[in-house]
Amino acid sequence: MKRNSIVALVGAVALLTSLCVFTGGCAQWPATTRLERAGAPGYRPALTRPGGSDDLLVVLAISGGGTRAAALGYGVLEELRRTEVMVDGVKRRLLDEVDLISSVSGGTFPAAYYALRGEKTFEEFESRVLLRNLESELAKRILLNPANWIRLPSGTFGKSDLFAELYDETVFDHATFGDLQRSGGPFVIINGTDVTTGARFSFTQDQFDAICGDLSRVTLGRAVATSTALPPLLTPITFENRGGTCGRKAPAWHAAAEAAIGESETPGRALLRARALQSYENTARPYIHIFDGGLSENLGLTEMLMAFELLKVDPDETVLPGLRRARKLVVIVVNALRFPEVDWDRSPAPPDTETLTDQMWSIPVDRISLDSVEQVSEKLAAWRVAAPAGGPERRAYLAQVTFDNLKDPAERHYFKQVKTRLTLPKEQVDRLREVAGRLLHEAPAFKRLLADLQSER
Numbered sequence: 001m002k003r004n005s006i007v008a009l010v011g012a013v014a015l016l017t018s019l020c021v022f023t024g025g026c027a028q029w030p031a032t033t034r035l036e037r038a039g040a041p042g043y044r045p046a047l048t049r050p051g052g053s054d055d056l057l058v059v060l061a062i063s064g065g066g067t068r069a070a071a072l073g074y075g076v077l078e079e080l081r082r083t084e085v086m087v088d089g090v091k092r093r094l095l096d097e098v099d100l101i102s103s104v105s106g107g108t109f110p111a112a113y114y115a116l117r118g119e120k121t122f123e124e125f126e127s128r129v130l131l132r133n134l135e136s137e138l139a140k141r142i143l144l145n146p147a148n149w150i151r152l153p154s155g156t157f158g159k160s161d162l163f164a165e166l167y168d169e170t171v172f173d174h175a176t177f178g179d180l181q182r183s184g185g186p187f188v189i190i191n192g193t194d195v196t197t198g199a200r201f202s203f204t205q206d207q208f209d210a211i212c213g214d215l216s217r218v219t220l221g222r223a224v225a226t227s228t229a230l231p232p233l234l235t236p237i238t239f240e241n242r243g244g245t246c247g248r249k250a251p252a253w254h255a256a257a258e259a260a261i262g263e264s265e266t267p268g269r270a271l272l273r274a275r276a277l278q279s280y281e282n283t284a285r286p287y288i289h290i291f292d293g294g295l296s297e298n299l300g301l302t303e304m305l306m307a308f309e310l311l312k313v314d315p316d317e318t319v320l321p322g323l324r325r326a327r328k329l330v331v332i333v334v335n336a337l338r339f340p341e342v343d344w345d346r347s348p349a350p351p352d353t354e355t356l357t358d359q360m361w362s363i364p365v366d367r368i369s370l371d372s373v374e375q376v377s378e379k380l381a382a383w384r385v386a387a388p389a390g391g392p393e394r395r396a397y398l399a400q401v402t403f404d405n406l407k408d409p410a411e412r413h414y415f416k417q418v419k420t421r422l423t424l425p426k427e428q429v430d431r432l433r434e435v436a437g438r439l440l441h442e443a444p445a446f447k448r449l450l451a452d453l454q455s456e457r
Contacts, residue, residue: 047416055327076436112224190227336403
């Protein structure tokens, strides 16, 4: 290319960039489709997975943690696929009984992919997600596409929006939540965090009713990119908010949660959730900005904890249908928490800025995760003993897949050093998949579940 042509190109790019910056004319993220009527059919929790047992409710929670979490979650799906049990007198894979997958950040990749693609997941996921260098592909899109030189400085389009486009085009084939609703897979909840309120933002139609948006038109790639948008490296993703314009009526549990204030068992999570949803009716918030779901709760257990809180005040079970009816409740927590060994306490100099930034996010996220597991354990015990008089016995199982449960110190050390990245070496990916299946089968609660199902044949 001749020098004059290069100069002209650079000049044109600079001019367009300036126009974008000063006029806001380069906002390229897709508009949020307006919802005409709240409460219409959409992607909302179902009673049980199609074809599944009403007596057995299986919930899978997959944490954040980049590709480390994605590989660990995928390994659990593989193991559930290999595990055959007798349910209602029929031999089935335990994977086919998974009713709900709640996921955060890196865990959203296997959750969304399996819910959408079903059996094809086990042919495609490794090559399309786990072994790809997504970071490199994003860099190429930034460096080699002049259109992105213009969009990125606009202030209304960020790297997370580019990731959303990348995921839509190369991972999820532009599939939407409308496609997910028709897939017949488990119900999947992809969790983000509202930048303004710090509240959990879940990609369900119940959540989108509050902003009067049609979730069925939102792509899975955009939802996954939102849940994985960890600052400061990645930017929040923006959605248009038209709350209060589609006739949404607050469900009964909102008022019930407010009425319970001051009682010994105030449904605190439900109350905060109700008020967060109500906040979208504020006309001063025409846009909402959502980033990494791990910043509000990194295990994806908030929905379950809230459902337990609402058992007394939500007769319609709008949060987690089937909780009252189930006889066996299985919660499998896939926790990719790492807690790497550090050496900065050997020096009088404090850690560098990058390390401190990582710790600033990691410390509260990790502590909240540990608390969430303890609270789920307590709620499961209470649910079990609160079975209706004269009804069948309830049984609860909390199985944890976590590196802390590895008995070999050297192996435990290895996995706790795996970095939180979008790209990992194949050897690490393979080891994560293998250890996931092993940890699941070694979990005491999982062993007990298999024994109980076997005894009922």
